[in-house]
Amino acid sequence: MEEDVVESxxxxxxxxxGIPTAEDPTSLPLKPEEFLSCIELSSDGFxxxxxxxxxxxxxxxxxxxxxxxxxxxLGRTMRELVQLGFFDRxxxxxxxxxxxxxxxxxxxxxxKTVLVSGRPLFNEKNELSRIICSIRDITELNLLxxxxxxx
Numbered sequence: 001m002e003e004d005v006v007e008s009x010x011x012x013x014x015x016x017x018g019i020p021t022a023e024d025p026t027s028l029p030l031k032p033e034e035f036l037s038c039i040e041l042s043s044d045g046f047x048x049x050x051x052x053x054x055x056x057x058x059x060x061x062x063x064x065x066x067x068x069x070x071x072x073x074l075g076r077t078m079r080e081l082v083q084l085g086f087f088d089r090x091x092x093x094x095x096x097x098x099x100x101x102x103x104x105x106x107x108x109x110x111x112k113t114v115l116v117s118g119r120p121l122f123n124e125k126n127e128l129s130r131i132i133c134s135i136r137d138i139t140e141l142n143l144l145x146x147x148x149x150x151x
Contacts, residue, residue, distance in 0.1 A: 039059050040059050040060055040061075042059065042061060043061065043136075044061060044134045044135065044136050045058065045059060045061040045062030045063075045064070045065045045066070045134065045135035045136070046058065046059045046061075046062060046132070046133070046134055046135075047062055047092075047132075047133045047134075047135065048130055048131070048132055048133075049077075049078065049092045049130065049131040049132075049133070050129075050130060050131075051096065051127070051128040051129060051130070051131070052077060052096070053077045053078040053079060053090065053092040053093055053096055053131065054075060054076070054077050055073050055074055055075065055076055055077070055078070056074070056130075057074075058070055058073065058074070062135060065108075065112065065114060065135055065136075065137045066086070066108060066110070066112075066114075066135070067108070067109075067110045068081075068086060078090035078092040078093050079093055085109050086108065086109050087106055087108060087109075088106055088107050089104055089106055091103070091104050091106075091116045091117070091118040091131075091133055092118060092131045092133060094118075095118050095119070095120050095128075095131050096128065096131065099120050099122075099128055100120065101117070101118065101119045101120070102117070102118055103115065103116065103117040103118075104116050105138070111139075112137055112139045113137075113138050113139045113142055114135050114136060114137055114138060114139075115135070115136045115138050116133055116134070116135045116136075117133065117134050118131055118132060118133035118134075119131070119132050119133075
């Protein structure tokens with residue numbers, strides 16, 4: 001259904017009703033608990049924020065990569081976590097300003113290097129509703145690249 005896909009003036013599309021299927025483009029083919037299990041089993045960390053970068057959800061891999069527990073960060077803003085020194089920058093904060101997808105390589109307080117990619121999600125009024133980010137630890141990849149370059 002055409003009205004279920006919102007295209008912002010920034011050119012980013014977001015489907016607000018779930019993952020489309022060939023049979024019904026507005027349906028979510030999984031039960032909510034199955035969908036959540038899929039996110040939990042991902043090898044990437046996921047973080048869902050509201051339009052003010054308040055953290056609403058993180059998966060278990062996000063906790064492992066960042067060293068931060070859900071209990072310690074849910075309800076906090078990314079700006080807060082940057083001010084506290086957990087991150088040196090925030091993709092969520094950048095997306096909040098630009099309303100465009102973004103990717104950054106970040107250094108964590110744990111000395112890990114991570115690649116964070118985020119996308120804005122817009123509501124039916126074309127207002128920023130959520131910011132969805134994925135995070136991947138690239139520390140070892142960077143070390144291997146450095147070793148190869150020094151050979």
